[in-house]
Amino acid sequence: MVAEPQKELRFTRSGQAAGFCVAGAVMTGIGVTLLATGFYRAINPAVPHSAWAIPFLAVAVGLFMVARHLTRHAYLILTPMGLEIFPFFRPAKRMQMVFWQEISDAEIDERGKWLTLHFNDERTAGMHLSLSPVRKKLRELLAKAVLGRVKL
Secondary structure (H helix, E strand, O other), rough: OOHHHHHEEEEOOOOHHHHHHHHHHHHHHHHHHHHHHHHHHHOOOOOOHHHHHHHHHHHHHHHHHEEEEEHHHHHEEEEEEEEOOOOOOHHHHHEEEEEHOOOEEEEOOOOEEEEEEEEEOOOOOOEEEOOOOOHHHHHHHHHHHHHHHHHO
């Protein structure tokens, strides 16, 4: 963690959060539909009971909470010391720090989906990072920042 947070760039998993929001909206729609059709149960006993909406609404709340978590917490943080990488599961325990001195070269694939960090000049050791969790508009900024720092 940097003592001066204004000197770091944070990139969240906001690209992944959109999918969880859509799934939460679908589950909410199913739950509300089941709640609404429950009012017609007296007319037609074949209509599902309103209680069937509870699991769908509970899953929707969970999906919205995951989406909120993904947009608030970092995936990659570029600091003056290096690159902090936070995995999806247990990010506080499994965070990796890659110092700028360890990186000999970096490259982005032609589709802009993968960031490759090379740890030696022969390019036999390194790390591949998916850029899919980051929003498309921010991938270019991330690439520019990492490549600019590595080329120094």
